[in-house]
Amino acid sequence: MSQLPFAAGPCRLVLRRLRGAGTLAALLLSAVVARAQAPEYPRPRPDLDRLVQELFAEPQSDNVPYEDLYETLLQYLQTPLNLNTASREELASLLLLSEPQITALLEHRQQNGPLLSLYELQSIRGFDVRTAYRVASFVNVGDQNANATRGPLWKRIWQEDNNALFVRYERVLQEREGYAPADTTSTGRPASRYLGSPDKLLVRFRTSHARDFSVGFSAEKDAGEQFTWDPKTRRYGFDYYAAHFALFERGRLKSLVVGDYQLQFGQGLLLSSGLQVGKGAETITTLRRSNLGVRPYNSVLESTFFRGAAATVALTPALRLTGFASAKRVDASLQSAAADTLREFDEFASGVLISGFHRTANELENRKNVREVITGGNLTLAPTGSRFNVGLTAVNTQLSTPLERSLELYNRYEFRGQHNLAVGVNYSYGWRNLSLFGETARSSSGGLGTVNGLLASLGPDVDASVLYRRYGRNFHTLYGNALAENTRNINENGLYLGLKVRPVARWELSAYYDQFSFPWLKYQVGAPSRGYDWLVRLTYAPTKTSLIYAQIRTREKEYDNALLTRPTPMPVPTVRRSLLLFYDTSPTLVLSLRTRLQGTHYRENQGPRRTGYLLAQDVTVQPAQRLRLSARYALFDTDDFDTRQYAYEQDVLYAFSIPGLSGRGTRAYVLAEFKLTRRLTFWLRYATTRYRDQRTVGSGLEEIQGSERSEVKAQMRLAL
Numbered sequence: 001m002s003q004l005p006f007a008a009g010p011c012r013l014v015l016r017r018l019r020g021a022g023t024l025a026a027l028l029l030s031a032v033v034a035r036a037q038a039p040e041y042p043r044p045r046p047d048l049d050r051l052v053q054e055l056f057a058e059p060q061s062d063n064v065p066y067e068d069l070y071e072t073l074l075q076y077l078q079t080p081l082n083l084n085t086a087s088r089e090e091l092a093s094l095l096l097l098s099e100p101q102i103t104a105l106l107e108h109r110q111q112n113g114p115l116l117s118l119y120e121l122q123s124i125r126g127f128d129v130r131t132a133y134r135v136a137s138f139v140n141v142g143d144q145n146a147n148a149t150r151g152p153l154w155k156r157i158w159q160e161d162n163n164a165l166f167v168r169y170e171r172v173l174q175e176r177e178g179y180a181p182a183d184t185t186s187t188g189r190p191a192s193r194y195l196g197s198p199d200k201l202l203v204r205f206r207t208s209h210a211r212d213f214s215v216g217f218s219a220e221k222d223a224g225e226q227f228t229w230d231p232k233t234r235r236y237g238f239d240y241y242a243a244h245f246a247l248f249e250r251g252r253l254k255s256l257v258v259g260d261y262q263l264q265f266g267q268g269l270l271l272s273s274g275l276q277v278g279k280g281a282e283t284i285t286t287l288r289r290s291n292l293g294v295r296p297y298n299s300v301l302e303s304t305f306f307r308g309a310a311a312t313v314a315l316t317p318a319l320r321l322t323g324f325a326s327a328k329r330v331d332a333s334l335q336s337a338a339a340d341t342l343r344e345f346d347e348f349a350s351g352v353l354i355s356g357f358h359r360t361a362n363e364l365e366n367r368k369n370v371r372e373v374i375t376g377g378n379l380t381l382a383p384t385g386s387r388f389n390v391g392l393t394a395v396n397t398q399l400s401t402p403l404e405r406s407l408e409l410y411n412r413y414e415f416r417g418q419h420n421l422a423v424g425v426n427y428s429y430g431w432r433n434l435s436l437f438g439e440t441a442r443s444s445s446g447g448l449g450t451v452n453g454l455l456a457s458l459g460p461d462v463d464a465s466v467l468y469r470r471y472g473r474n475f476h477t478l479y480g481n482a483l484a485e486n487t488r489n490i491n492e493n494g495l496y497l498g499l500k501v502r503p504v505a506r507w508e509l510s511a512y513y514d515q516f517s518f519p520w521l522k523y524q525v526g527a528p529s530r531g532y533d534w535l536v537r538l539t540y541a542p543t544k545t546s547l548i549y550a551q552i553r554t555r556e557k558e559y560d561n562a563l564l565t566r567p568t569p570m571p572v573p574t575v576r577r578s579l580l581l582f583y584d585t586s587p588t589l590v591l592s593l594r595t596r597l598q599g600t601h602y603r604e605n606q607g608p609r610r611t612g613y614l615l616a617q618d619v620t621v622q623p624a625q626r627l628r629l630s631a632r633y634a635l636f637d638t639d640d641f642d643t644r645q646y647a648y649e650q651d652v653l654y655a656f657s658i659p660g661l662s663g664r665g666t667r668a669y670v671l672a673e674f675k676l677t678r679r680l681t682f683w684l685r686y687a688t689t690r691y692r693d694q695r696t697v698g699s700g701l702e703e704i705q706g707s708e709r710s711e712v713k714a715q716m717r718l719a720l
Contacts, residue, residue, distance in 0.1 A: 046077055046137035049650050050547075050584060055095060055282050071299045072273075074654055076138040079162060079208045083139050084114040088387070093290035095277065096134050099435045100457045101126045103387075115141040126460075129544065142210075153247075157215060161719070163207030166654060168715040170200040171223070174708065178224060178359070178701030194224035194359045194701060201227075201238070204654070206298050207720075208246075216298040217243040224359030224701075234329070234368055239358055242305070244296040254312040254320065260297040260305050263324060263479075264290065265378045265393050266426025266439035267451050269489060272481035273304075279483070281537045281551065283498030283512045284463045287453060287483070288437050291380065291389065291428065293322055302356035303330070306374060306479075322378040329368035331356075334401065341407070344416060348404040360701070371400035374479075387430030393441075394423045397478055410521035413447075413491070415476040420444050422477055433457035439482070447475030449489055451482045453496075465498035465512075473520040485516045485533065485557075493517050508539040526569020529558035546585035553578050561605060572605035576642075594618035602642045612638030614645040614661065626675040634667040652683035652715040665691040665707075679719040686712050 051073070072093075081090055083105070091102045104125040109115065118141060121132040151159075178194040200223040206216030219238040221227050228235055244259035262273035267289045277286040293312050297305040306326035313321050331353035337343035349370055358367045375396050382389035399418045405411040424441025438452030453467035467483060473491040480489050483496065494516035501509045517530035532555070539549040558571035580598040587593070599613035616634035623629070630650045638644055644662035650671055651657040661667055669687035676682065688710040691697060697704040 046073075048073060049648055051134070053582070053648055055277050055280050055286060071654070073138070075298075078164070078206070079210050079214070080138055080140045082142045082210055083118075084109065084141055084143075085211060086139075089290045089292055092285075092288065093292055094135060094138060095282070095286050096131070096138075098126070098285055098457065098463060099288075099430065099455055100433055101131065103430070117141060130541070153213065156209065157207060157213060160207050160209055162209060163720050164205070165718045165720060166202070166204040166715060167718075168200075168202040168204075168652065168655070168713065170711060170713045171198055173710045173712060174697075174704045174706060176698070176701065177703040192360050192362065192701065195361065195364070196221070196224050196226035196359060198223050202300065203238075204298065204300075208296075211249045213248065214244065214246040214296045216296065217241070218298055218300055220300045222357055222359065224357070233364065240300065240302050240356065242298060242300070244298060246294075246296040252314045254314055255294045256309075256311045257294050257296050258309045260307050261310050261324075262295045262297050262305055263310065263322075263378075264292045264295065265322075265380075265391060266291060266424065267437060267453075267482050269426075269439040269441050269449055269451055269480045269482045270393050270395050270422050270424045270477050271378075271479055279496070279512060279514060279533065279535070281510055281535065283510045284455060284465050284500050287465045287467055287496075287498060288428075288435065288455060289482075291391065291426070293320075293378070293380075294324070303352075303354035318381055318383045320380045320382070322380075324374075324376060326372075326374040328372055330370050330372050331358075331366050331368060332370040332401065332403075333366050334369050343404060343407075345402045345404055348402045349399075351403065351405060369401070373398045387435075388428070390425070390427045392423075392425055394421070395477075395479065396421050410523055410525070413445075413474040413520060415445070415478075420476055420478065422480075424449075441475075441477065441480075443474075443476040445474045445476055447472035447490075449475040449477065449480075449482075461502040463500045465496070467496040467498075469494045469496075485514070485531070486518070486522075491518050491520045491522065493519065506541045509536070510539070511536040524559050525571050526560050527571050529571045531555070531557035531573070543585075545587075546583075548583050549581075551580040551582075553580075559604070574604045575602070577601045590622045592618075592620040594620075596647060598645060598647070600638075600643045600645065602639075610639040610643050612636070612643030612645055612662070614647055616647055616667075618650075620650075628673040630671040630673075632667070632669050634661075635665075636661045636667060637664045638662045649687070652685055652713055653717065655713070655715070657687075659689070661689065663691050663694060665689060665694075681717040683713075683715040683717075685714075686710070 076094065081094065088102055088106060091097055091105065104127070108124045118132070118136055118139070121127045176198070179198055180193070182191050182193045201221045202218070204216070204218040206214065208214035208216070218241070220240045221238050225239045226235070227237060229237055242260045244257055244261060246255065246257040247253070248255050263271040264273040265271045272289070273292070273295055280286060294310045306324065307328040308324070308326040310322065310324035315321055332349035332351065333353065334347065334349055337346050337348070352370070353366055358364050376394045378391055378393045380389060380391040397420045402416065402418045404416050405414045420443055422441055422443045424439055426439035428435070428437040433456060435455040436453070438450065440448070440450040442448050449471040451467065451469040453465065456464045458464055469483060469492065471484065471489045471492045475490055477489050482489050484492055485494060486492050494514060496512060496514045498512040499510070503509065511534070513532070513534040515532050517528070518525065519528050521527065522529070533553070535551065535553040537549055537551040539547065541547050554575065554577045556573050556575045559574050560569045561572045578598065578600045581596070583595045585593050594617070596614070596616040596618070600611065602610045614634055614636040616632055618630065618632045620628070620630040632649060634647065636645050638661070641662050644660045646658050646660050649657040649659070649669060652671070659667070667689045669685060671683065671685045674682045688708060691707045694707045695705070697707065697709045
């Protein structure tokens, strides 16, 4: 981490005190300082790997869409937030500023006018060097009315410097079972196989200007998918496309998006975009969701967006109305009910599939089988200058084919049918160092869901948070993702308590405790169950370029015991305890070192304790201004899949890597970034995992004969 150069800061503060004095001395001093002051502080290169590790606690699944949050951070990197025009909600969406810091920034802006430079952050109450440096990569200070002098829209789009074309290629080097010739005559190779090549391709373009416009498109083919043109099966070259055109701040029209977009209102109970972190090591700033409304979508996650149009209009300075309509096809497995079953529908879909893979004949059969039409709106009242807002949201979902899950008892209260209307109310209120927020909603089934929280700054160095949630077993929200222990907001009650303390300079303690229960049955849990999750992280920054933290986390949940399921299921506690030690230092300007040691204990009921650990060493060196090299070597040893280890890895820009490692072996990667010209950048990445005492890697169509799995990735970025 480099240090903010604050030399020019005092000069700017002197100018502020003399602003409006009307004296000759003030004018002369202004002229002298204007010539003598340092140039605008250059936005530093963000350390996204370290930032994500600070936000997330300990990933325990590779099915969580971390890419959605990562994409949000990268969009702020490409289109930085203007501190002179950003609203409270936009500042909170950075996930890096506390409520008192946001309030202090807005008051500073109101009392002194627009910020002259990022250096000025040093003069705002509550902003230390670490906070200023963390946000500097994602913000700037610009003219409040810059768009008015930049010409017509087509000219602004054509001449915008903030644009980039990305082309990415990926491939696993070893042959996998799914690409081998099918064997239909024996029990050897399965008849099913991947229909396409093992190459993964991505093309992405976006040009945007903050509070003005955004234009973008993406096209992707996953490994195993065909690159083909077949209108009968709705395939047109790449397997997946996304595109959008967006306008912002056109008088009363605050936003208009045509194409693909996301929606974020309230606490994400009904509509949630990529701004959720969940329970992590950041126990304060990430708990409250930001009410951002409509956001253009340009990512490659194939199930977390809307497709159609959305617009926000200011009815009055304090009242905004958002309307949206979306129509797209989603993947689903279609089935017919047998004559002797108790199915409610003769033809139905057993569930919506969200993997986005269309590699085999079976996966292609499920592709875009159900048409999904979503309409709705939001009305938000946010008086100017007030810390109070309240909103009403309605989301109406209509499916072309009814959904009906399996007849297992735990699915009794799951959504069934073709139609769901969910209506909710959200609120947020701030008073001094307190912030209250929440959202309550009802679905067509009559189920209720509510989430309510409190953030409190108890002193300059102490922050606390409380959040209560209650999601009914028959509450259905198809695009919601409020804080929860479950992957969906259904069948859960919980109370979350968070704390952050800075007892002395350079030290920080963060912790949370979350108690939850599930009133109805779940998959692999044949009775009502409960559990808890707590975390403590102690962080020490001995210098401005080094960081050390230790973290312990314990999670207890109940699952059915295979030996105790007769005559009735008997859930028993399962405890997972993990320890993490992390050290990051930059001994020189061109060298960065990171060491990571983590371990896990896993125990079911009173059974044997199983363990797993990982030791990783990272090295990053920048021998020249246009060349950056990163590498990792890691050892892992786990008893089984339940003790598998996850660790974040550096990747090419706009890519996210967090592999799950189980068994015994080594994991290594090398990443090179070449900046050939100001507009052209290349990345090349090679990663390999080698297993001990294994003759095969993976299973099913992903199985590799041998003990090694390696992948290569190349990416080009061209600024047009």
